[in-house]
Amino acid sequence: MGWLGPAELEALRLSLRVSFWATLVTLPFGIFVAYALARWRFPGRQLLNGLVHLPLILPPVVTGYLLLLTFGVQGPLGRLLAEFGIVVAFRWTGAALAAGIMAFPLMVRAIRLSIEAVDPKLEQAGATLGASRPFVFATVTLPMILPGVIAGGILAFAKAMGEFGATITFVSNIPGQTQTLPSAVYAFLQVPGGESAATRLVVVSIVIAMGALLLSEYVGRRAAARVSGS
């Protein structure tokens, strides 16, 4: 990638790091929430469902602004986290937080659909053989929804790689700290003559996202083949 300048390489590296962690950290939550929405009936279920979808509905700028209000330097959660030594405001961790939240609805939807497709009769079979709920989940449900989890994860990763509105609003566009690929693209597009640099970056993100996509297809297909036994 000799044709990427150091600043651009830095943005690329940061984007990868942000997207990777955003996906990895949200995945367990995503699985948990998807399972709860698919299988449990509890008061506030619809509220949770709505909340999860919120980042999808809101204009990203609004999400970013809300994040700034809550997780910012002066926001209540931001201060709380700061007491534990965790600072997200204007850090790459904040970019990951924003990307994770924006990608969350996609991830949950994908995983939830595959959980709903698992025949509860198989889970029952696990239970009669002595496996408690968490065990049944780990040994029966989880392996069977793996294709969905992978699909959800890759969707989230791709979304995180492309996320921009909420990120720039929440953590700004600081090179080496919070300047992800899309933010860099944005900045280039704001000035005359920036198009070629922007195109370069866009191509890089496409290549990476497509690579991840192909990988996920392959892994997901293998997981699915294991389940269907062919």
Place this chain on the structure above:
Amino acid sequence: MGWLGPAELEALRLSLRVSFWATLVTLPFGIFVAYALARWRFPGRQLLNGLVHLPLILPPVVTGYLLLLTFGVQGPLGRLLAEFGIVVAFRWTGAALAAGIMAFPLMVRAIRLSIEAVDPKLEQAGATLGASRPFVFATVTLPMILPGVIAGGILAFAKAMGEFGATITFVSNIPGQTQTLPSAVYAFLQVPGGESAATRLVVVSIVIAMGALLLSEYVGRRAAARVSGS
């Protein structure tokens, strides 16, 4: 909604129209593409898969710009459509096109997951009873994936309600023609003191999207109950 001005009401109405048609028109394509990706092996399958995901990966502005190049007044497809009397540039139809394209990957992913969960053995059973592929699809596959189709549709609708970057780049913001809720929100957020007006609009979109979400949950649950027979 006495507290919405006439311009805002107009934006609301337009957003609903745009999202509704964006969802409705893309749904058949979404189902088709999802089916092809889930069940067929053909050269270029991964290319199609990548193409479908592109709007998710690209910064919305870039998508909007590409739309402008292809579907704009001077764009090749734009001119082609114009010969059939269809103009999308600077029209609400263009906003619907942009929203539909942005929402497409989400829709396809959701539907594809549910198609992959349908046991091909049931489709085989339909075939042995004399139903050709399209009939099997219409009578066996489609009813069984209905929860997934609904999920995909609502995801797309929600995304369309929130879409902004590609839309404004492609069809800009012409009051009554292409000014959707999110662009109105954006405009308010650009000026000092616009927060309260923006909040009003955001609340309206949340209410609508949540309503659609609840409805889809209900319909999807009924469809799922029919399939599981409980």
Place this chain on the structure above:
Amino acid sequence: TLAPLRAGAAEILVFAAASLKTALDEIAPAFEQETGHDVKVSFAASSVLARQIQLGAPADVYISANVNWMDVLEDEGLIQTASRVDLLGNRLVLIGGTEQPKIGQLEPGLALDQLLDGGYLAMALVDAVPAGIYGKAALQSLGLWQEVHMHVAQTDNVRAALALVATGSAPLGIVYRSDAQAEDRVHVVAEFSPDLHPPIIYPAAIVTSARPEAQAFLDHLQTKAAWVVFSKQGFALPGS
């Protein structure tokens, strides 16, 4: 990844309107070379940056594309009032595709709809984005707004308006001269006289909680060397 800072060197975080990217990307390294300080610039919409400063962003210098947001920060005591300067100005131009004939003078009674020929006039958001606000004011001064306002296609930033004209989607657009300059597919059809609209000003100031080194950078922006770069990008002196 960063070169070790010289003794007394500091890191300066600049929040700048995105339209200044090309210029600052050239000016900041020169300043770093000279002083040994490390300058980081975060480019985003003026509104976004202002809100972040309101909510505690660790910025040292804020350069806005309009005065409104700077006024807000000043009112809230978030910038050092004494440091505020009107750094740059700009000119508003009417652009068109290269086939558009040039017009000598923009005057009241100009048959703008004829020029548009059923097409749209591309502008930034006329009530939200500075270039749009100035453009609307200018058209109002010319008495053209009433007849043309139904044919305005508004975008979220000037660059998008430029793209509409560049791709031939809109026959005409109103943008800054600095934007029009680098795009081959458009040319300036006419310039708006500066007195048709409120002055276009890019104010700059030091944030209240800034490091002392920030002043050096703000000073540097006002040097001759910096001005050369700015003017090369098509910026004007404030109020010119």
Place this chain on the structure above:
Amino acid sequence: MSLSIHLRHDLPDLRLDLSFDAPSGVTVLFGRSGSGKTTVVNAVAGLLRPQTGRVAIDGWELFDTQKNRWLPPHRRRLGYIFQEGRLFPHMTVRQNLYYGRWFAPKRARRENPDKVIEMLGIGHLLDRRPAGLSGGEKQRVAIGRALLASPRLILADEPLAALDDARKAEILPYFERLRDEVSVPILYVTHSAAEVARLATSVVALQDGKAVRHGPASEVMADPSIAPAGVRAVGAVLNVRVREHHADGLTELEAGGARLFLPRIPHQAGEGLRIRIPAQEVILSNKRPEGLSALNVLEGVVETIRAGEGPGAIVSVKTPAGPILARITRRSVAALGLEPGQTCFAVIKTVALAPQDVGGRLTAP
């Protein structure tokens, strides 16, 4: 009508390689678990594409890999009763039943749905969905669905395994009727010797993917060496005619001049049918027995004595009613001094002729 099947297909653990022509009627595939029965049926249905082979119904080719001919499953006009039901979960029982009718050509012979529903005892389930049905109920619906599709070939993969005896006894005659009256060829997979004996026109015994034995039911079932059914399935099949129904609940049959009694059967006087007499139900005597509760005694001549597996032997006795097979111990053979040419008496209990051994009208194999 006839069914012609040639198949060769390699599965990871099994090489399927068989070839047989079956006459019209019911062809039973018979074999142990895992011998490849379902795989054969799937190939006929078009759900599996065999590496090489040809399947034709009465000359109408379903596929022929040599000619590169391949009819897709939905053009084959089959009624496939799957081993695992495969009901459509999103449809009611009624919708499941009527599914195939949409696609059946208008001119096709049509079963009367009400009759089928009544026969299967599923009238009260019509508005339910499959998920809540019991195992047997599901299987009955699956049978009905296949029958109502007006198929040209019925594929039945252990259709009665999940059913209780009483229900089996009710449904078996329906398959007979299909065989005898409507002449729909049926490829039928079963483990049950009684079902074989009663339904089969011809039997194909499968073992490890090969057809180890193939022939008319009466022949194959008279052969103790066919592994899957075992020696207990051996029996003679007689062509008989109903002579008279007696007041005490017995039906008198006439077979080549000899008389046979069995518990009342529904067939009309004068009607011809076939009955299976399991070899192990027959007792032989070297003089005419007296004072026995068994009503049926047939005089005949010993034809052959084959030592079977274990301590038994199969004795074939030529009687006026036809050849009768008796499975007795070798010790008895010695004790009675039986040898070919000798006269003896075959004793058959009236009640030992089970209803499932009594078939419908006989069609020549």
Place this chain on the structure above:
Amino acid sequence: MSLSIHLRHDLPDLRLDLSFDAPSGVTVLFGRSGSGKTTVVNAVAGLLRPQTGRVAIDGWELFDTQKNRWLPPHRRRLGYIFQEGRLFPHMTVRQNLYYGRWFAPKRARRENPDKVIEMLGIGHLLDRRPAGLSGGEKQRVAIGRALLASPRLILADEPLAALDDARKAEILPYFERLRDEVSVPILYVTHSAAEVARLATSVVALQDGKAVRHGPASEVMADPSIAPAGVRAVGAVLNVRVREHHADGLTELEAGGARLFLPRIPHQAGEGLRIRIPAQEVILSNKRPEGLSALNVLEGVVETIRAGEGPGAIVSVKTPAGPILARITRRSVAALGLEPGQTCFAVIKTVALAPQDVGGRLTAP
């Protein structure tokens, strides 16, 4: 060990209402398709929460709605063999088999996996996944999976329905062993009278959700009125002892001083076992028969004559070996002049005693 079940549960079309205490051993649920058998088993397993009821194994309560006690399924230590297999599709056969072992308490009695695998004939399938298995193979793996979970109660819902006779004959002894040696109580659903006769310690006959008959297997099976099995399932169960194996492949049994011959069985000389003699296999004679191929003739006294359904009657004959039931026609009853108190001879073919009617060591019901 004993199993105590009280259930009351309303389904849309069926009211389940039954209550029985079963002694240790195998309790067979017997009934027509749709009579509620699977529903009962599900309630015991905890997969269905009945409206009211109580189930206890040997005093250990699985649930009691009155006391609001409810053990979740995974705490019940069951081995449930489902009617439809329910193998885990993402695991190999081996992983399926060993699944329950992870959760079994360390101190629990453990089956030897190799033995179970061999017995079920699934050794060559261990690395395959369920999707490619044949119907019978799946069911065998499901049986193995349940057995290897070291359960305190085995629930078997028609476990053998998908298996061929030879395989059935191989697996049945295993259930017997479980019953006799390991004393795991078994709740067993079946349609097969032979399985009932062979396995059942006690039988519960279900009809429309009610237990219409309940008692020790020998009693229930001797009663022609129990609907589901039908009159063909009636038979006597004798306690016998193996006396000697003869060179010609016969085994000689001793029953109350009388001798019985049947084809060689694997049991050792001196071993006690029980055999079922189906009533319809027994011929009666009013004088000692001669020249017959049947080796077993028991002299006895007619005790009762019950007219059964149709043209038949069940004659109970008291012999030294125990009571023998014979199903003969009423016409024969008349012809032989049979009446209570009269001496008569029961003739039983050696080969009619099917292997599946010969059980393992007898445990008192």
